[in-house]
Amino acid sequence: MERPKIGIALGSGGARGFSHLGVLKILHEANIPIDYIAGSSMGALVGTFYSIGQNFDDLYRLSSLFKRKYFLDFTVPKMGFIAGNRVLEFLHLFTHRKKLEDLPIPVSVVATDLYSGEKVILTKGSAAEAIRASISIPGVFVPPVINNRPLIDGGVVDRVPVSVAREMGADIVIAVDCVHFEANEEVTSIFDVIIQSIDILQNEFINRVDLQADVLLKPQVAQYSARAFKDMPLIIKEGEAVATAHLDEIKQVIADWKEITDETK
Numbered sequence: 286m287e288r289p290k291i292g293i294a295l296g297s298g299g300a301r302g303f304s305h306l307g308v309l310k311i312l313h314e315a316n317i318p319i320d321y322i323a324g325s326s327m328g329a330l331v332g333t334f335y336s337i338g339q340n341f342d343d344l345y346r347l348s349s350l351f352k353r354k355y356f357l358d359f360t361v362p363k364m365g366f367i368a369g370n371r372v373l374e375f376l377h378l379f380t381h382r383k384k385l386e387d388l389p390i391p392v393s394v395v396a397t398d399l400y401s402g403e404k405v406i407l408t409k410g411s412a413a414e415a416i417r418a419s420i421s422i423p424g425v426f427v428p429p430v431i432n433n434r435p436l437i438d439g440g441v442v443d444r445v446p447v448s449v450a451r452e453m454g455a456d457i458v459i460a461v462d463c464v465h466f467e468a469n470e471e472v473t474s475i476f477d478v479i480i481q482s483i484d485i486l487q488n489e490f491i492n493r494v495d496l497q498a499d500v501l502l503k504p505q506v507a508q509y510s511a512r513a514f515k516d517m518p519l520i521i522k523e524g525e526a527v528a529t530a531h532l533d534e535i536k537q538v539i540a541d542w543k544e545i546t547d548e549t550k
Contacts, residue, residue, distance in 0.1 A: 307524025
């Protein structure tokens, strides 16, 4: 029996984005295939690492290594406080220097053109460089230049890239949104100010837009900091929990698609 092509749209969210790992693990264990991955910011990082074929034990261990202090290479602030070279080295290591077009599961990485404000969808070239662009928080990371375009965080223009997964060819799109703005008084640095401001803007935007996903998963991670990479096991467990809670819904959506497809033959 023909089955639908399933895409997953993994959104931005800073440290909270590691909840995507928990979602992917549960879908994998439930034998729900993922044919396409579209990711913004941390969604691009997690989705690309998953596509490369890292096993979940390794990915879970990796999350515990992802500490902000390891990746800060400060520079004279002109277009960003952090040069991003150390992050790029880390990404090259864990992507095995692969290119996006060579990954087993097709991945589209979403970034934003700093000059034009256009959404940029990266599907070819260095996976590490694409991720580096997509996680480049404006004002924090120096924007990398790809194809003569300075690129910043994909979440600025498309927080949960459902439409990108559709354009890739997905019949069914599962979206994972892990940015939920809540009042937060722990704003103590310029980094906190920038990221908190982006969270506010994105939250306002997403509340006005219908994502048009077939299934929308929202891990309950608001209680965890998007800025500090700690509590990783708890954040991942929230991803596992929300995916487990929606498994029946996902299976039903797949079954309904098959039924409609059979009827139209």
